[in-house]
Amino acid sequence: MKIVTPRSLGYRFPAEFEPHLATWLSWPHDETTWPGKFNSIFPSYIAFIKKLTEGELVRININDQAMKDFASNLLVMYGVNMDRVEFYFHPTNDAWCRDYGPAFLVNPGAKEPKVVVDWDFNTWGDKYPPFDLDDLVPTLIAKEFNLPVFYPGIIMEGGSVDFNGAGTLITSSCVLLNKNRNPNLNRDQIENYLVDFYGQDLVLWVDEGVVGDDTDGHIDDTVRFINEDTVIAVVEEQKNEDNYAPLQKNLADLKRMRLLNGKQLNIIEIPMPDDVIWENRRLPVSYANFYIANKSVIVPTFKSPKDDKVLSVIADSFPGREVVGIDSTDIIWGYGSFHCLSQQEPLI
Numbered sequence: 093m094k095i096v097t098p099r100s101l102g103y104r105f106p107a108e109f110e111p112h113l114a115t116w117l118s119w120p121h122d123e124t125t126w127p128g129k130f131n132s133i134f135p136s137y138i139a140f141i142k143k144l145t146e147g148e149l150v151r152i153n154i155n156d157q158a159m160k161d162f163a164s165n166l167l168v169m170y171g172v173n174m175d176r177v178e179f180y181f182h183p184t185n186d187a188w189c190r191d192y193g194p195a196f197l198v199n200p201g202a203k204e205p206k207v208v209v210d211w212d213f214n215t216w217g218d219k220y221p222p223f224d225l226d227d228l229v230p231t232l233i234a235k236e237f238n239l240p241v242f243y244p245g246i247i248m249e250g251g252s253v254d255f256n257g258a259g260t261l262i263t264s265s266c267v268l269l270n271k272n273r274n275p276n277l278n279r280d281q282i283e284n285y286l287v288d289f290y291g292q293d294l295v296l297w298v299d300e301g302v303v304g305d306d307t308d309g310h311i312d313d314t315v316r317f318i319n320e321d322t323v324i325a326v327v328e329e330q331k332n333e334d335n336y337a338p339l340q341k342n343l344a345d346l347k348r349m350r351l352l353n354g355k356q357l358n359i360i361e362i363p364m365p366d367d368v369i370w371e372n373r374r375l376p377v378s379y380a381n382f383y384i385a386n387k388s389v390i391v392p393t394f395k396s397p398k399d400d401k402v403l404s405v406i407a408d409s410f411p412g413r414e415v416v417g418i419d420s421t422d423i424i425w426g427y428g429s430f431h432c433l434s435q436q437e438p439l440i
Contacts, residue, residue, distance in 0.1 A: 104291030107257030147387030217272025392420030
């Protein structure tokens with residue numbers, strides 16, 4: 093019997109640059125994610141929220157009333173428009189909503205125009221247990237809004253895929269073919285899940301991630317669609333750097349790729365930031381971990397001389413949106429930045 097999937101019912105995962113109803117976040121509370129820097133992440137985190145509220149709702153998962161009171165007081169103190177902030181009692185283990193949050197798919201002609209796909213989540217290969225609360229979040233959100241839920245039954249993280257809004261997604265083999273995710277599935281089988289449960293027609297693959305990325309190489313640190321046929325790709329400019337060869341390999345692969353219409357990708361290159369080292373650890377800094385909101389593009393910056401140059405290039409790539417840099421040198425100590433922290437809910 094043929095399995096009913098979102099794609100078979102005409103649903104698709106919209107691109108991030110398409111209109112949002114809201115951005116979902118999970119309020120940070122696990123101090124071990126940012127050891128020694130937990131309190132210092134909040135100015136940048138709240139600046140992110142404040143910018144988001146200029147163009148859309150911000151929906152925040154929280155554990156309990158005490159956390160809601162703390163978060164509300166802090167947001168008010170920083171002047172956030174609280175009419176645009178909503179809290180939901182959905183307990184979490186950690187803050188990385190991109191990876192475990194709901195995948196919202198849409199079909200304007202369906203009786204239920206919006207549905208949720210709830211992939212399984214195991215903290216990037218069982219690296220940071222427990223994760224049982226995070227794994228429940230998509231279904232909790234779906235129940236909150238009475239949305240149908242699909243359960244593919246395999247491990248998948250939102251930061252491991254990016255979309256062009258026209259039937260194509262891009263991902264990285266270093267993540268989705270890693271044996272710590274779905275060891276019983278081969279590449280063709282994983283592609284079938286991506287096509288069927290994200291409602292896509294084509295899967296593009298690069299091989300490499302950036303050094304220090306504990307997700308094993310999420311695509312949202314290397315290659316991002318900004319329209320149907322254009323990607324921003326990070327490259328390392330210094331040949332002696334560890335990231336140089338793998339990112340050149342990605343770049344060569346991108347140049348060979350073709351979209352569904354046969355077109356080559358337009359590729360906009362941006363440099364990797366200077367290294368950020370904390371407690372002798374090289375952190376996975378990348379300007380590609382930007383978030384495309386309705387009115388703005390929020391870019392992590394790293395107190396690097398390259399920040400302004402990259403912001404200028406990204407601004408040229410997003411006419412009609414304000415491009416804003418927010419310092420991420422403390423947030424990145426948790427091994428992620430603004431894109432990792434957020435998940436868009438499409439407007440329909």
